[in-house]
Amino acid sequence: MEDKKTDNTVFYVSLAIVLALLAWGMLALESFSNFSNNILAFLTTNFGWAYLSSMFVFVVFSLGLALSKYGNIKLGADDSKPDFSTASWFAMLFGAGMGIGLVFFGIAEPISHFTAPPGLKPGTPEAAAFAIKASFKHWGIHAWSNYSIIGLALAYFQFRKGAPAMISSLFLPLIGEKGVRGPIGKTIDVLAVFATVAGVATSFGLGTLQINSGFNALFGIPETNTVSMIIIVIITVIFIWTAVSGIEKGIKVLGDINLYLAISFLLLAFIVGPKVKILNSLFSGFGVYLNNFIQDSFNINAYGDNSWVSGWTIFYWAWWIAWAPFVGSFIARISKGRTIREFVLGVTVAPAMASFLWFSIFGTLGISLMDTLGLAKLSELAGNPSSALFAVMDNYPLGMILSLIAITLLCTFFITSANSATFVLGMFSTGGDLNPSNKKKIFWGLVQSALAAVLLLAGGLKPLQTISVAAAFPFIFIMLGACVSLLKALKAEETGRKEVFAQTDQSHL
Numbered sequence: 001m002e003d004k005k006t007d008n009t010v011f012y013v014s015l016a017i018v019l020a021l022l023a024w025g026m027l028a029l030e031s032f033s034n035f036s037n038n039i040l041a042f043l044t045t046n047f048g049w050a051y052l053s054s055m056f057v058f059v060v061f062s063l064g065l066a067l068s069k070y071g072n073i074k075l076g077a078d079d080s081k082p083d084f085s086t087a088s089w090f091a092m093l094f095g096a097g098m099g100i101g102l103v104f105f106g107i108a109e110p111i112s113h114f115t116a117p118p119g120l121k122p123g124t125p126e127a128a129a130f131a132i133k134a135s136f137k138h139w140g141i142h143a144w145s146n147y148s149i150i151g152l153a154l155a156y157f158q159f160r161k162g163a164p165a166m167i168s169s170l171f172l173p174l175i176g177e178k179g180v181r182g183p184i185g186k187t188i189d190v191l192a193v194f195a196t197v198a199g200v201a202t203s204f205g206l207g208t209l210q211i212n213s214g215f216n217a218l219f220g221i222p223e224t225n226t227v228s229m230i231i232i233v234i235i236t237v238i239f240i241w242t243a244v245s246g247i248e249k250g251i252k253v254l255g256d257i258n259l260y261l262a263i264s265f266l267l268l269a270f271i272v273g274p275k276v277k278i279l280n281s282l283f284s285g286f287g288v289y290l291n292n293f294i295q296d297s298f299n300i301n302a303y304g305d306n307s308w309v310s311g312w313t314i315f316y317w318a319w320w321i322a323w324a325p326f327v328g329s330f331i332a333r334i335s336k337g338r339t340i341r342e343f344v345l346g347v348t349v350a351p352a353m354a355s356f357l358w359f360s361i362f363g364t365l366g367i368s369l370m371d372t373l374g375l376a377k378l379s380e381l382a383g384n385p386s387s388a389l390f391a392v393m394d395n396y397p398l399g400m401i402l403s404l405i406a407i408t409l410l411c412t413f414f415i416t417s418a419n420s421a422t423f424v425l426g427m428f429s430t431g432g433d434l435n436p437s438n439k440k441k442i443f444w445g446l447v448q449s450a451l452a453a454v455l456l457l458a459g460g461l462k463p464l465q466t467i468s469v470a471a472a473f474p475f476i477f478i479m480l481g482a483c484v485s486l487l488k489a490l491k492a493e494e495t496g497r498k499e500v501f502a503q504t505d506q507s508h509l
Contacts, residue, residue, distance in 0.1 A: 009186055011429040014193035015447070021198070021467065022451055025460035036466035043473050044310040044318065048300050051317040054476045056297040059145040061483045062152065062344050070490050071341030075152075075332075076159040082337035086346070088252050091259035092334055094351050095416030097147055097327045098139065100207045102358050103410050107392050108385030110135050110363030114370075115379040118308040123375040128367050132285035135363055137296055138313065139355040140289065143320045144348040149479045150328025151335065152343055153486040159336045161489070164432025167192040167325055170482040173489045188478060191471065192325035193428050197448060198468030199322050200421040204452035205461040207414045208232055210386040214407040217390035218400065225457055232453050235411065239418040240445035243426075244438045247334065251419050258412040265405045266361060272397045273365045282360035289356075315469070322472035324479065329427065330420045333434060366392050418448065 024032045044051070065071065074080055082089065113131035120127045153170045163169040168185030175184060208228050215221040242254050270278060289296075300309055335343055366388070370378060372395060381388040389406055393399040425444035426436025455461050 010189045010193065013186070013190050014197070014429070017190070017194050018197050018447065018451065021464070022454060025455050025463060026458050029458055029460050029463070032460060032467075033463040036463040036470060039470045040315075040318075040466045043470055044314045045306075047473070048306065048310060048314045050476055051314050051321075052298055052300060054480060055142045055146060055317050055320075056294075057480065057483070058149050059141055059297070059348075062145045062148045062348055063141075065152070065486075066341045066344035070494075071339065071344075073156075073340050073490065073493070074160070075155040075338050075340065075343060076336045080159070080337040082335075084252060084334060087259070088256055089334055089338075090346060090350060091255035092247075092251060092416070092420070093327075093331045093347060094354065095255050095258050095413055096330045096420035097144070097323070097351065098355065100203055100410060100413040100417055102139070102355065103389065103406060103413060104206060104210055104385055106358055106362035106389065107366040108382055108388040109138070110359060111366040111378050111388065112382035114367050115375060115382055118305075122379075123370055128281075129284065129288065131367060132281050132359065132363055133288045133292070133296075134312070135359040136285055136289040136356050138316045139359065140352040141293075141348055142297070142317070143355075144351050146317075146320045146324050146479070147327045147331060148344055148347040149482055150324045151331035151347060152340065153482040154329055155332035155335045155338075155343065156340075156486060156489065158332065158432070158434070165329065165333065165427045165434055166432040167329070167428075167478070169432065170478075170485050173485045173492070174481060189428060191474060191478075192329075193425060195322045195468055195472045195475070196326035196421055196425055196428070197444070197451065198464055198471070199319075199326065200418060201448050201451040201455070202461055202465040202468065203417060204232070204235075204414070204448060205456040205464075206386070207410060208235075208452065208456065210389070211407060211410050211414075213387040214390050214403060214410065217387065217394070218403055218407070228456060229453060232449055232456075235414055235418070236445060236449040239415040240422065240442055242415060243419040243422040243441045243445060246435070247423070251416070251423065254412060254419070255416055258409070258416050261405065261409050261412060265402070265409055266357065268398065268402060268405070269361050269365060272402070273361060274368050277368055278361050278364045281364045282357065285360060286356055318469045318472065319465075321475050321479070322469050324472075324475060326421050326424050329424045333423070333427070362389075362392075365396065369395055418445070421448065 021032075084092070110131040113134045114127050115122050117127040117130045120130055150167065150170070154165065154167070157163040157169050157172065158165045161172075163172055166180075166185075166189050168180045168188045171185065171188070172180055179185060208231050209223075211231050212221070212223050212227050215227070216223045221227060242251055245251075299313070300306055331347055338346070366378070366381070369392060373381075381391050390403050393402045393406065396402065422441050422445040423436070425448075426440040427433055429440055429444070430436045451464070452461070455464050
């Protein structure tokens with residue numbers, strides 16, 4: 001009975017917060033926007049150092065753990081095997097964690113940095129090098145290490161220690177079962193649910209706008225609210241259907257299709273693009289990224305202007321932290337049987353390398369149009385990421401085919417993120433059930449879609465994103481606590497094993 005009560009508390013409180021914000025965004029949009037902007041500005045201005053330092057800690061902790069003596073520990077029983085092939089596992093985690101964002105910003109972000117680099121002359125080779133490096137930083141090791149913290153700790157506790165699949169379970173070694181079931185644990189779980197719903201609903205709305213832009217560019221379909229609502233309805237039916245079908249039948253199959261589509265998109269874009277420039281961007285960008293890794297990890301001015309750092313890097317770090325509860329929980333759910341080393345390398349290094357390749361190709365496609373379109377036109381495209389991809393593709397051979405693949409990929413990435421989030425929300429609102437009821441999954445799927453649709457119509461998507469990022473600020477400390485908790489549990493397990501071995505040796509004598 002206690003489990004059920006706790007579950008209902010998390011569910012109802014989370015739902016009440018989401019509905020209250022929805023009403024606020026509908027009835028008093030200006031007030032909602034001002035409040036969300038002010039609170040985020042306060043956090044990024046006064047706690048930028050906390051975002052930067054914590055993300056660096058996540059990188060060091062995750063990679064250090066993978067290379068440590070604990071790297072061979074299984075996320076599950078010692079004889080457990082992975083539930084999914086490595087390719088399917090990677091496809092699902094990559095689709096849940098970044099997918100639609102890469103398509104949305106793959107061209108728009110590099111040309112934005114290229115046309116407005118801080119402290120550099122726009123449109124120069126130096127600006128181009130900075131654009132690639134900055135994109136690598138924002139979508140690289142930091143972002144994925146952030147996901148790995150929640151994912152690794154949760155997978156360890158739920159599969160090796162039998163704890164419920166709830167974010168609060170990460171604190172069992174620190175505050176005990178009573179604390180996890182009490183107000184502290186419930187608060188953590190409510191924050192996780194809210195961050196997931198708001199974050200995915202925002203991406204849902206932004207993705208809808210880009211799909212609509214693609215239809216407009218290719219087929220002349222108008223960019224109207226009616227078309228956006230039709231897109232949302234169709235996508236909602238598909239992602240709820242795949243979530244209800246389960247991971248093996250629905251989410252995995254779509255994830256595999258998604259991976260093949262993404263690879264095809266990358267290869268075709270590379271073939272039609274400036275191949276030498278792309279390869280040079282990849283290798284030089286990676287070298288600069290590694291060379292400046294530590295300096296860029298702490299890049300904030302004590303006395304100068306931090307508008308670029310706050311508007312880009314710190315906002316990104318806050319956005320990734322806001323997504324960590326959902327993405328980390330989903331990755332944990334599909335990672336039973338992996339070793340800690342395999343998990344960390346698969347969740348941090350591999351997808352980061354894929355992101356580097358993505359931005360090298362699409363960033364170069366955009367930047368290389370400098371001579372064709374001019375700086376002013378590129379700057380205009382950077383300011384409208386929904387249509388930037390299609391506008392750039394139109395300047396290359398097979399542009400129509402590339403745009404068609406892009407729209408399809410947007411839809412599949414869209415669906416993989418949404419069905420993963422729906423599955424995770426089902427787990428969060430049923431006390432950590434690894435296979436939540438279809439009723440809960442359908443409910444949360446409809447809530448996400450309704451939130452995206454209503455705020456898209458009201459013009460409140462950006463404030464929703466802003467408030468979700470601000471509300472996720474406590475997760476900095478929750479995730480740092482998860483690091484301490486996991487390390488404590490691993491040390492306890494090591495001590496326990498040594499004691500068992502000592503007893504065995506003694507009895508043998």
